[in-house]
Amino acid sequence: MNLLSELKHRFTPALSELANPQDLPALLAMIRPAQDAKFGDYQANCAMPLGKRVGQPPRELANQLIETVTLDDLAEKVEVAGPGFINITISDQILNQELTQAFADLQRLGIEASPLPKKIIIDFSSPNVAKPLHVGHIRSTAIGDSLSRVLRFLGHDVITDNHLGDWGTQFGMILYGYKNFSDAQAYAENPIAELSSIYRTVRHLIDYHNSVAKLPDAKALLEKQEQLFAEFSATDPGEDKALAKKLKKDTKSIKSKIAAQKEMIQSLVQTIETVESDPATRDLANRHPQIAQNVLAETAQLHAGDIENKELWSDFMEHGMQEIQRVYDRLDIKFDFVLGESFYHEQLSTVVDELISKEMATESEGALCVFLENHKAPMIIRKSDGAFLYATTDLATIKYRMSEWKPDVILYVVDFRQGEHFEKLFDVARLWGYTDTEYQHVKFGTVMGDDGKPFKTRAGDTVGLEPLLDEAENRALALVTQLDEGKPGGPEFDEEQRKAIAQMVGISALKYADLSQNRTSDYTFSYDKMVELKGNTATYLQYGYARVNGIFRKGEVDIDDLRENAVPFEFTEDIERELALKLLRFEEALQDVISDYRPNLLANYLFELTQTFFVFFEKCPVLKTAGSLRQSRLQFCDLTARTLQKGLSLLGIGVLQKM
RNA sequence: GCACCCGUAGCUCAACUGGAUAGAGCAUCGGUCUUCGGAACCGAGGGUUAGGGGUUCGAAUCCCUUCGGGUGUACCA
Numbered sequence: 001m002n003l004l005s006e007l008k009h010r011f012t013p014a015l016s017e018l019a020n021p022q023d024l025p026a027l028l029a030m031i032r033p034a035q036d037a038k039f040g041d042y043q044a045n046c047a048m049p050l051g052k053r054v055g056q057p058p059r060e061l062a063n064q065l066i067e068t069v070t071l072d073d074l075a076e077k078v079e080v081a082g083p084g085f086i087n088i089t090i091s092d093q094i095l096n097q098e099l100t101q102a103f104a105d106l107q108r109l110g111i112e113a114s115p116l117p118k119k120i121i122i123d124f125s126s127p128n129v130a131k132p133l134h135v136g137h138i139r140s141t142a143i144g145d146s147l148s149r150v151l152r153f154l155g156h157d158v159i160t161d162n163h164l165g166d167w168g169t170q171f172g173m174i175l176y177g178y179k180n181f182s183d184a185q186a187y188a189e190n191p192i193a194e195l196s197s198i199y200r201t202v203r204h205l206i207d208y209h210n211s212v213a214k215l216p217d218a219k220a221l222l223e224k225q226e227q228l229f230a231e232f233s234a235t236d237p238g239e240d241k242a243l244a245k246k247l248k249k250d251t252k253s254i255k256s257k258i259a260a261q262k263e264m265i266q267s268l269v270q271t272i273e274t275v276e277s278d279p280a281t282r283d284l285a286n287r288h289p290q291i292a293q294n295v296l297a298e299t300a301q302l303h304a305g306d307i308e309n310k311e312l313w314s315d316f317m318e319h320g321m322q323e324i325q326r327v328y329d330r331l332d333i334k335f336d337f338v339l340g341e342s343f344y345h346e347q348l349s350t351v352v353d354e355l356i357s358k359e360m361a362t363e364s365e366g367a368l369c370v371f372l373e374n375h376k377a378p379m380i381i382r383k384s385d386g387a388f389l390y391a392t393t394d395l396a397t398i399k400y401r402m403s404e405w406k407p408d409v410i411l412y413v414v415d416f417r418q419g420e421h422f423e424k425l426f427d428v429a430r431l432w433g434y435t436d437t438e439y440q441h442v443k444f445g446t447v448m449g450d451d452g453k454p455f456k457t458r459a460g461d462t463v464g465l466e467p468l469l470d471e472a473e474n475r476a477l478a479l480v481t482q483l484d485e486g487k488p489g490g491p492e493f494d495e496e497q498r499k500a501i502a503q504m505v506g507i508s509a510l511k512y513a514d515l516s517q518n519r520t521s522d523y524t525f526s527y528d529k530m531v532e533l534k535g536n537t538a539t540y541l542q543y544g545y546a547r548v549n550g551i552f553r554k555g556e557v558d559i560d561d562l563r564e565n566a567v568p569f570e571f572t573e574d575i576e577r578e579l580a581l582k583l584l585r586f587e588e589a590l591q592d593v594i595s596d597y598r599p600n601l602l603a604n605y606l607f608e609l610t611q612t613f614f615v616f617f618e619k620c621p622v623l624k625t626a627g628s629l630r631q632s633r634l635q636f637c638d639l640t641a642r643t644l645q646k647g648l649s650l651l652g653i654g655v656l657q658k659m
Numbered sequence: 660g661c662a663c664c665c666g667u668a669g670c671u672c673a674a675c676u677g678g679a680u681a682g683a684g685c686a687u688c689g690g691u692c693u694u695c696g697g698a699a700c701c702g703a704g705g706g707u708u709a710g711g712g713g714u715u716c717g718a719a720u721c722c723c724u725u726c727g728g729g730u731g732u733a734c735c736a
Contacts, residue, residue, distance in 0.1 A: 032675060043679055045699040048716065058716075082679055083716055112674085128736080168736065368736045375733080376661075383734045390736050419663070420731060445664095446729090460720095483698065492696095517672070520664085522729080525673065533698040536672085543698050551695050592675060604673070618691095618700050635697095659698080 001098060002112075002587050003090060006074065007031050007042055009230045014068040018061075033588065040077065040087035041581055047084035056087055058084030083391075092571055095580045099569050103639050106563070111587045113155025120156050122400055124413035126163045129171035129340070132196055133465035135455050135525070136415065139444045142652065143334050143519055144413035144512045146529040146599040147181050147442070149650045150590055159405060159410045163397065164316060164340030166569040168390070172299030174316055175309055176291065181284060183416065191319040201284070206274040206292050218268060229254045233397035248441070258550055263304050270460075282499040300387070303345065315596060330469055331507060332652060333619075344396040344484050346389045360431055372427050378617060379424040389397045391425065398429050402437070409438045411597065416443035416520070442597045444512050445522035455525050469507065475531045476506035480659070492658065501659050505539055506531065506652045512538030516603035536607045538653055544610040545655045547617065548641040554624040562634055575616045579636055586643050590650070599651060606647045613640045 008028045015027050030045040047065060049366040051058030071078050071279040077090035101109035116614065144160070177198035178187075180505035232251045275281050288294070289331035302309040328334070352368065357363040361368050366384030381392045401407060412422060422441035423550020429439065449455040454644045457463055480502045484491045493501065513530045517523045533539050568617050571577040592598070622633040645655050 028674090030678085032678095033680075037674085039679075041677085048678080054717080062717050165736070170736090235664070365733070369733075378733065380734045385734085387734085389734070391734095393736095416664075417730060418736085421736090423663095453726095479698085488694095493718075500660090521672085526671080529671070529685075532685075537684090537698095539698065540684095543696095547696070547699080554695055588675085596676085600673085601675075604675095604683090611683090612710085614699060615701095617695075621695070658696090 001103075002182060002591075003074075003094075003098065003584060004031070004033065004042065004588055005008060007044075008089065010069050011065075011073060012076070013046060014065055015046065015050075027196075032587065034087065037578070039081065039085070040089040041078070042088040042090070044086040044088065045084075047086060051084060063088050073268075083265060089545060090581070095571075095577065096452045096569050098215060098584050099580050099639070103563070103566060103635055106309075106642075108137065108153075109639075109643060111154075111590070115155075117155045117157050118408040119159070119405060120151055120406060120409040120411065121159045121161055121407045122151075122411045122413065123161050123163050123397075124148075124163065124411075125322055125335075126414070128165035128170050129324065130165075130174050130195075130199055133324060135447050135463040135465060135468055137465055138468070138510065139447065139514055139519070140413045141331065141333055142417070142514045143442065143599055144397075144411075144446060145331075145652045146602075146650065147411065147514055147597055149652060150593050150599070152593060152600065153650055154546055154590060159337065159407070160335045161337045161339055161401075162335040164342075166320075167303075167341035167345060167393075169295060169557045170199070171300050171302060171316065172295040172297075173206075173312055174198055175298040175302065175312055176295045177202040178312060178316075180288065182527075192323045194318060195319060202291065202295065204271075204275060204281065205285050205288055206295065207271050209289065209292060211271040215265070215268050215272070218261065218265050220319050220487060222258065225254055225258050225261060229258060240254065245258075263494075285658070296541070303387075325573075327466055329471070331511070332654075339397075339400075340394050341390070344393050344400065347360075347396045347400065348392050351390070351399060353393060355381065355428075355432070356529060358432070360428070370424075370431075371430075372424055374427070375420070375424055378554050379428055391421070394421075394425050395428060395432075398425075398434060402434055407437055409440065411440045411442050413444070416445055416527075419443060440597065442519070444519040447522045448522050450524065450526065452524075469510065471527060471530065473506035473511045474501050475527060476509065477502035477633055479531060479533065480505065501656060504656055505542065505659065508538035508648075511651065512541075512603065512655055516607070518600050519598060525572065536603075540646075541606055541648060542653075542655055542659060543615055545644045545648075546643075546657065546659045548613075548637045549657045551622055551634075551637055557634060559638065562631070565631065566635060567628045567631045569635060570629055572629065573616075573619055574637065575619050576611070579616045579640070580614050582609050583636075583639055583643055586647065589647075602651060604646060606644060606651075609640065609643060609647070 008031050011028065011031055012024070015024060015422060016147065021025055027046040027050065032043060032045070034040050034043045046198040047058045047062035051061040054061065056064075059080055062084040066078050066080065066086055071088065072094075073086050074090060074094050077089040078086075078194055078573070081087050081088045098110065104110075124147075125137060125141040129139050146161045148158050167189075168369070178195075179199065182198055183432060184193060232247060237247050239336070268348070275285050298309065302313055311590065355370065361370050361381060363369070364371075364378065367380050367618050368382035369380050372377045380389060380393050381395065382388055401410065414422070419441060421438075423464035426439040426441075429437075436561075447455045455463055477498060480493075480498050484493050484498060509531045513525075514523065516536055531539070533543075551557070569576070569580060570578065585605065588611075589602050616636065620633055622630065622637060625633065648655055
């Protein structure tokens with residue numbers, strides 16, 4: 001039994017009589033966990049708005065409600081407080097009953113699977129095969145994976161799909177680079193390193209030529225802006241207040257534009273200098289002036305089915321996928337399907353034809369567009385040169401998923417900057433006739449560095465994901481080693497064990513740092529905080545788990561025995577009751593996670609659970625007590641450990657017996 | 660220009676989507692300890708929730724406005 005939903009259930013008849021059916025969900029939502037323990041365990045706040053509607057003092061109405069609603073068997077105290085809050089304290093007997101049930105349920109901890117399972121597709125991670133995974137991928141990957149685990153645990157039919165970038169311009173870049181300046185021997189020896197080096201080189205050359213082309217215009221624009229600024233500064237508004245205000249605003253605006261323009265010019269100059277300062281690269285740049293167009297041509301040839309390019313592509317794909325798979329293995333991430341852009345390639349023209357025949361798509365400025373009510377710019381589904389875009393692929397993907405899986409929900413775990421793209425995509429999908437599916441852009445913010453700007457290496461490149469994992473593990477290893485050597489009884493682990501622990505601790509820390517944050521905000525990345533031993537970190541939670549095991553080890557507790565001989569839980573100290581209530585709230589936390597696709601709510605819950613456990617641990621000796629109290633406390637320990645383990649596993653994080 | 664997002668303690672973040680006295684963790688200062696493994700626990704200081712106005716029993720949350728920051732904006736993904 002879920003206490004919260006049971007309470008809502010109890011209130012439903014009484015509330016239905018007082019309010020319109022359409023208001024019922026909102027009123028029921030006002031029954032929630034108490035914000036403060038002194039207000040009891042749960043509170044119902046519906047009397048206040050209802051009193052107003054019915055024309056009755058809220059307190060009076062609240063009293064009337066608690067008369068009508070049957071709570072005697074659940075609550076030991078129901079009070080009306082303040083303007084009309086109904087505060088409910090659950091009876092110890094019910095807590096005990098629920099706890100006992102959770103304790104007895106080894107698989108699900110008393111949590112029932114949803115009676116109305118939905119079919120949910122989660123589209124996440126989606127790296128580009130031609131490029132190494134970078135720091136941004138950790139967010140989509142960790143969040144998407146965690147959501148899939150939670151939804152599955154709650155009984156939903158989840159399909160995870162990794163929509164790889166495996167067909168775009170990036171492959172044209174490698175194709176061109178490979179044909180024109182690859183080192184055959186280097187490729188034979190270490191294809192992945194060579195491919196990534198080729199990609200970087202081509203990227204640099206294209207950026208270089210772009211920058212050279214753009215620089216004069218950029219400078220001219222800056223000059224214009226500075227001229228404008230000078231004009232504004234020289235203008236005297238006199239007595240005209242409106243003019244003065246406008247002038248002030250314009251001056252400010254032009255100032256910020258000048259700053260931005262200067263920054264842009266500086267970055268152009270830097271790009272140019274980077275290439276020109278190295279004679280070899282400079283020479284390469286001079287020999288490939290048309291590189292951008294040529295890359296597009298290679299891409300087009302690949303799409304057109306050119307045999308050589310297709311063979312090279314397959315070869316590159318194999319190596320690129322190996323690289324990506326290695327990272328997924330380290331992160332313990334799996335997908336049900338890996339259907340990338342290339343999978344949909346042959347379906348694109350059909351999609352476009354369909355949209356034309358449905359008269360949704362029209363031609364404008366040579367491009368084929370779908371114009372939408374709420375958007376100025378159309379969604380372009382075919383470029384004027386005839387090529388398709390990722391919007392086209394996304395539409396084909398929706399069509400495929402509909403025919404193949406008929407999902408109730410599709411989640412896209414993607415960077416918030418693509419918000420507008422998804423708004424358009426969902427609009428088009430609905431216009432297209434796919435109206436019975438819920439589409440969600442599960443958006444997340446940017447990973448920032450200490451400087452408040454997107455996280456980059458000192459050289460200004462994006463940070464690769466794999467070096468990040470290495471660093472996390474290395475730092476964890478240093479800490480594990482240091483702490484192990486400082487142990488009172490001497491070191492406990494050999495080198496091998498330390499490494500295994502560091503691996504778990506390091507990767508967990510990285511994932512948790514991300515998952516514990518509200519996904520919609522940008523988050524500031526810090527190695528130091530990530531592997532911090534204390535505070536709200538994966539390590540702290542894992543430590544809590546390890547401490548429970550310490551008790552079992554020290555007491556030579558036979559777990560099977562413990563579970564078979566369950567006794568009623570005893571609440572001799574306040575903290576025991578608090579821990580009981582916290583343990584029973586696991587399901588509420590999971591429901592919160594899926595209601596808005598926010599794993600941080602689970603992370604918060606687990607952190608609070610661990611804190612509560614540590615207080616219990618301080619206040620309530622376990623092994624030093626005897627009889628039923630000892631058994632009860634051991635049960636608390638075991639249930640806490642299992643809840644932690646389950647909860648962490650739903651975040652994609654493992655636990656350790658010793659650390 | 661237009662659209663969207665954000666601004667909470669020195670720092671990093673919460674706040675169950677309108678509920679009661681805005682909470683954690685770092686950092687700082689002070690305490691617990693011959694420990695069930697101190698990677699722990701307890702306590703203190705620290706806030707006009709960017710500013711102003713409004714809506715109502717009640718606002719960090721909703722509306723308006725000013726300021727500050729970010730992102731996107733017709734053929735990249």
